Amino acid sequence: MSTPKQGTLFVVATPIGHRDDITVRAIETLKRADVVAAEDTRHTRPLLQHYAIDTPLVALHDHNERTAVDGLVTRMLGGESVALVSDAGTPLISDPGFRLVRAARAAGIRVSPIPGACAAIAALSVAGLPSDRFVFEGFLSAKAGARRSRLQELVGETRTVIYYESSHRVLECLEDMREIFGAEREVVLARELTKMFETVLGEPLGTLVERVAADPNQQKGEFVLMAAGHTMDEDARVGEGLRVFAILREDMPPAKAAKLAAAITGAPRKALYGAG
Known part of the structure; x- marks a missing residue:
């Protein structure tokens, strides 16, 4: 009896906002996969429906990844293909999926990227900050002490530093950055990229904090913050x-x-x- 051909794990980037920012290859991959492993099936289902994709969905998120991985790897070893998606953008970039990718590779399963949108790279491309060398920090800690401690460690970083931040903490985070980096450090705030209320603001921290504090609309949505690197004469x-x-x-x-x-x-x- 022949051994069934192994399936493939496809790591599929999806739009970060505008639904048209999905590649033809991503749509075809999602249609042909045996199952779509999604960070939040309620979030991904409308996207699949929009493109008439009826592939079954299973949840793969921070709370169930340890237990769900074995079942998905078994399915791929049996010949099925899995498409991994996050709520938005490229999976694993501050999103779940690391354990599944690592387990698939350890099992000898082919892991193939289907590239597309990534909020960090999209923001950097329009920031006007040096982009030849940069550091991605993801989300800073929700705890003020830990957040400030990490910012203090990065105060001398000479590369552009990219952070993600939520609407609940963006102003507090900017205030911490002003205190630690100084009011003259240039920071670019990219908000709601590719969506209706997209905003890109680049100013010294002293000015940027005041502007965001004075405008509640600039405290809503999803944020990418980019700090210019430290410079010396x-x-x-x-x-x-x-x-x-x-x-x-x-x-x-x-x-x-x-x-x-x-x-x-x-x-x-x-x-x-x-x-x-």
Whole structure:
């Protein structure tokens, strides 16, 4: 008796707002799959109905992922294909699905991406901030102390930093960012992307906090916040590089210490090595 061909796990991106932002390939994949594993079946069902997709739905969310994964992997090992979707955008990006993808790969099942919308990338593309290097932090903690602690750890990050935030905490989060990053740090707020009330505001934090606080409409919806990276002038960079170089030189040769200090601070390596 022949062994049935294994199925495939398709990781399918869906619209973040506007329903037309779905690819033809995503629609075809959702139609041909044996089952759609959705973060919230009540949210996904209207999307499937809109495109006349009648593939059965099963729930896969934070609360049941551990128990649901084994059953889905068994189905794929038996030859069925599963399409994984989240409520919006690309699955696993601050959404469930990691355990299923990891288990499928461990079982030797093919995992194939069906790319499309992602709120973080869509926001970054219109932010006007450096996009060659960036950091994605997802959702900061709902607890004020933990949120501020994480922001403090990121205050010196030189890359653009991307956060997700909810309407319940967006103003509080911006206020924390102003306190920790300073009123002059540029932050871009992208709200309700691809939807009717889409807004993209880019201003120094001091101005942005006041603007959002004064307009309740700018506190509604789904948010992507992007903070410009920390910058130093050349003299400050060299000064920081020398400080780091002095510490590293205690435990390693000058050339290696200069190279590492330059990588950490962005100071010219020759300037640091010359000081040694």
